[in-house]
Amino acid sequence: MTVARSVLLFVLAALTLIGGAWLVWQGVREHRGLLWVAAGVISLGSYGFVATFQPEAHFGRILAAYGGVFVAGSLAWGVIVDRFQPDRWDYFGAALCLAGVAIIMYAPRSV
Template sequence: MEVVRSLILFALAGLAEIGGGWLVWQWLRNNWGVWIGVAGGVVLFFYGVIPTLQQEPAFGRVYAAYGGVFIVLSIGWGWLVDGWVPDRYDLAGGAIALAGVFVIMWGRNWF
């Protein structure tokens, strides 16, 4: 259950970071208006809060593992939202990053 909870928190943090960053990008690069940028800033605030809900006490471990989740979610966001199609190297890199998440967070419990 701890693994599922952690993965959900990582996914929520990733969606907040990517979604908030995307809104700021739209504001600054595509002139979507200042309120879109403000909304992006609010969403990014939640990205900073969500990882603190992880059970793991080590900041570095949580953020290192989160980095792998961020890679996978960024590939998915680009594919689903921006219409960018990842190639096999993007997908392989995402799979390797996700394997790293499991080793960092739970490897000491399994090996």
């Protein structure tokens, strides 16, 4: 249950951070206005709260692992929202990052 909860929190964190950045991008770069920017800032801020619910006690480990989730999540966001078509190297790189996440977060450790 702990791993499932952690994975769910990583997915939620990815949605808040990537979605927030996308909203700011849309507000500024695509000239959609300050409401889009404000929604993005709120979403970005909520990421900080989501990360605190991770069962792992070490902030640095969570943030390092989230980096791999961010890479894969950003590509997925691009495919779903922006109709971006990754190539095989994008997929390979994302898979490597997610393997790193699994090692960082879920490898057995002696306490």
